[in-house]
Amino acid sequence: MPQYTPPLRDMQFVLHEVLKVEDAFRELPPHADLDAETINSVVEEAGKFATNVTFPLNQSGDAEGCTYVGDGVVTAPKGFKEAYAQYCEQGWPALSCDPDFGGQGLPELVNNVLFEMLNSANQAWTMYPGLSHGAYAALVARGTDELKQTYLPKLVSGDWTGTMCLTEPHAGTDLGILRTKAEPNADGSYSITGTKIFISSGEHDLSNNIVHLVLARLPDAPAGTKGITLFVVPKFIPDAKGEPGERNTVKCGSIEHKMGIHGNATAVINLDGAKGWMVGEPNKGMAGMFIMMNGARLGVGMQSLGLGEVAYQNSLAYAKDRLQSRSLTGPKNKDKPADTIIVHPDVRRMLLTQKAWNEAARMLCYWVGLMIDQSHKHPDAQVREDADDLVALLTPIVKAFITDNAFEGTNLAMQVFGGHGFIKEWGVEQYVRDARINLIYEGTNTIQSLDLIGRKVLLDGGVKLGKFGKLVQAFVKDNADKPEMKEFIEPLMDIGNKVTMLTSDLGQSGAKNPDDMGAAAVPYLRVVGHLVYSYLWARMARVALDNEGDFYKAKLSTARFYFAKLLPETAFQIRSARAGSATLMELNAALF
Incomplete structure (x- = not known):
C-alpha cells in the first residue's frame, strides 16, 4: 500500500527561509499581519486533511471510477462526496x-501549498474543487455585480462547483473554430447550443449545483478567436433566493473512459438551448477564459508537483527496504543476505532526479504564487506590473517543465520498484497513469512551448525575459565573489548567457522561416526551464550554506546533483533547437 507524509519541513524552508514570505506579506496591505506561525498552522491542518481524508480514497477511487447512471446523471466514487462535504465544512x-x-482572504500562495498536498493525496478528487477556484477567479475579474452576488458566495463556500467548457469534438486547442452558438433571449439571458468534450468535473454528485463557464459565438460574431464570448451556464438556474431552481438544458451525454484520473468525471457536455448569462463584453470571451485557463495551467503544475512528491516518497521508502544484490564497493549490510537497493548508484540517480525535480518545482510554484499575490495586492504599480510579467513568463514553465519532469519522476519511481511497480497494489502505476494527462490538457506542452517563445519572449522584444534576467544578474553579483558559491554561480551564469544567445538566434531564424521557431519551441522551453531551475537551486543552495544540520546537507547534495547531472541536458536541447526545421519538414507527408 502506498503512503504519503506532507513534506512540511521542505515547505517551511521554501516559504520562510528562501522566499521569506512573512516579510513579503508585510508589503501587501491585506496580508500585512499574517505571520509564519499562522501560515504553518494552516499548512499543517491542510496536510492532515489531505492525509487522513482524501489520500485513503485515492486507490479505491481509481479502481471504482465514476459512473454514468443515465439521463445526464454521474456519481463519483464511494467516499468522494463525503470527503468533499468535510472539505467544505472545514472552510x-x-x-x-x-x-x-x-x-x-489568505494569500494565493497559501492556497498553492494546500493544493500541492491535495494533489499528492488524490489528484482526481482534487480536480473538483480546483476547477471551482478557477471559475471563481474568472467571475471576480469579469462578472457583473449581479453575477458575482449570485454565484461567488456559493463557489466560495463550495456549495456549488465550477467547470471550464472550451473544447469541442472538432476543435481542441484551436478555439477559433468552435461552433457553439449563443442566441439572445428577451430577458437578457442567452440560449446556448453546442457540444463540449473533455470537461473535467463536468458532472458529478458532490455539490448542489455546477457552474459551467462556456465559450460560444453570438449571431453576428466575427470569425476566429475575436468572435468568442464567455457565458455562465448553471446546471440549475438560481431562483429568486439564489438557490438551485429550474433544471437547465445543459446535460452530460457521457463520460470518458481514461488512462488515469478515473475518479474525476471527464464529461461530454451537451447544451440544448441552455440558459446562460454573458460574462464580460461581447466577442471578448477569451480574455475572461484566459484568467481561468492560466490559473488552470498553474494548477496543472501543482498537480504534477503533488504526484512527483508522493511517487518519490514511496520509491524512497522501497529503496531503503528492498534487499537485492551487493554494493559494488563491498557489502554494506553484512548481517543480511543482500544490501538495500539504495546503495546502488543508478537507484540513487533515479531517487535524486525525482528529489531535485520536486524541490525545484515546489520553489517555483510557491514563488509564482507569491508573485500572483504581489501582482494583485502590492501598493506599488511597478511592482505589480513586474510581478504580473514574471508570472506570465513562468506560467508555461510551470505547466510544461514541471509536468514533463514529474512524468519522468513517476516513471523513475516505478523503475525503482522494479516488477512490483507494475502491480496495482503498490500504487505507483497509478501515479504514472495520473501524471500522463498533465502533459496534455490546458494546452499541450508543445502549445506551452510555442506560447513561451512566441508570445512571452519574442512578442515583447524580450522584456519579460529581461526582467527575469535582471533577477539572475543581481543574485550573481551578490554571490560571485564568494568561493563557496562558485559551483553554483558559474553554471548559472553559463546557462544565462546561452539562453540570451539562443533567444536572439531563434528570433532571427524564426523571422525568416516560422517553421524553424516551431521546431525549436520545445527544446527552447526545456533550456529556459533549466535556467529558471538553476536560479532557484542556486538560491536554495545559498540558504543551505548559511545553516548547519542534516536537512541543509541534503539540500546542498541535491543542488550539486542537479547542476552535475540534470542541467547538462541543455547541451543537446540547445543543439536541437539550433538544428532548424529542414529535417522535419522535407519529407512528404505521404512518405511517412
Missing part, C-alpha cells in the same frame, strides 16, 4: 477567496 474552498464573498 478550505474559501481559503484565498475575497472576504466580501465569504472567503478567508
